[in-house]
Amino acid sequence: MFARLTVIFLALLLAACASTPAGPAPSEPAAVATASPAELVAQVRALGEHGHELEVQPLRDPQVEDLRAQAQAQEAAGKPKAAFDTLARALVISPGDPDLLQWQAELALLRRAWKQAEILAAQSFELGPKLGGLCRRNWATIGNARAMRGANEAAAVAHRQGESCTVSPPVRM
Template identity: 45%
Template sequence: MKPSTKSALLGLMLVLSGCAGTPGAQAPGPVATPAVAPEVRLANVIAAAKGADDRELAVQPLRDPQVQDLREDSTAAIAVRNYGAAAEALNQALLIAPDDPAILQERAEVALLQGENERADTLARRAFELGSRVGPLCRRHWATIEQARLARGLAQDAQSAHVQIAACTVAGLLRM
């Protein structure tokens, strides 16, 4: 037999063997999503945070200078793709301000970059629980949850998170 014929027969046998199933076997679980780079997932989160209306209210709380320095250290570490250092800086900030939704969200985003998708989901949900239910930060929470669930192959759960992103948007006031 020619090598090309052998390859074709082997391929056909593999396909046919995959068709055989056992009676009562359950359908496979969620279909894995195509591999998406963590940086692309984060870009999707950032894009979701941008509102269609530049009049939207976004509250920026006053920050402890030490916490702000740690956040800036994290941003610098992310810029050079040192996600471990970024995570550590935010972990230090969380020791100072453990219930700060913005810091929790930033830490969730770093977890997403590190491929720690379950942790990213958990941190973003915690940030949402503690933070505002509207605005750009709210959209970032839900977009992070969506991306983390997509990365874990949980498409239906990701869809429910996607619906929540729109619920975070409140139209700005008309000023004359």
Template identity: 50%
Template sequence: MSRRLAAFPPHAAPILLALALAACASAPADAPVARGTEIPAERMVASIRAAAGDGEGELAVQPLRDPQVEDLRQQAARLETQRDYAGAADALDRALRIVDDDPALLQERAEVALLLGDYATADRLARRAYALGAQVGPLCRRHWATLEQLRLSEGDADGAASAREQIDGCKVAGPVRY
């Protein structure tokens, strides 16, 4: 045993330790998940939101917001950070009763549905949000990233790959400004 240890130079120990620790590190939120793997809902939502990117330099449509709806959206965001997903869903549902065709609101509700484990509702809302939305930009990527995460959770690698292609198709450069 001591012969094996002697084969490594003394300065290699920190490198080996770093490599061992790196192997134990968790994957980033937007890393692909192996087929058939149980995906934690929080990780799915983090991956969806990361897929949106910052939207810098591209076309993004932002509708005017009703102040009451905006208050409910902010309330839902606060409740989500407190892990009160049912409360966040209720706040978003109340907002949807005011404006039922807002793609961003529908997407936010789809993400909360994921957090609640209601994958069928998440799928339906993400599809509706895409159909009603501009179909370009960061919000478009969130719609398709939701569908990608759902397909990954089902072990549907082909469906996830198809959604990934759609995510990439949502990128549209903004107009050139002089």
């Protein structure tokens, strides 16, 4: 009897350790439609910072890193178009980089270029890992862009798709 209770307790303990926190919930399409572009981007980026997943980052070209820093400064200065163009130059050096494409998608949200944001996020998803923070950011961007265009049902589908990007870490003993 004691052994059976111990096994049940350990199983519950391991299950609790393996679960991940829920993280920010995707926005309802109706709420997204009233949000500012800056609020949309903040929500997208928050979904990418879940924090309990292993994410592999490839080595980056130093030229691309310089352009990323430049784009970050431009975005912070309130120049999303200049940052977008800087990232386009980085994509010439590192074509198909899903992180750069997603960043461009987020900048397109800031510029209210809803269709462009959706297309870039979809490209990033196709080229990316399809799991983890980048995946959640992809689907949140797609969902937010659709909601801003009034495609609420399609936005809800995208937000639900983003929920499948989270993978629980393996149980370690």
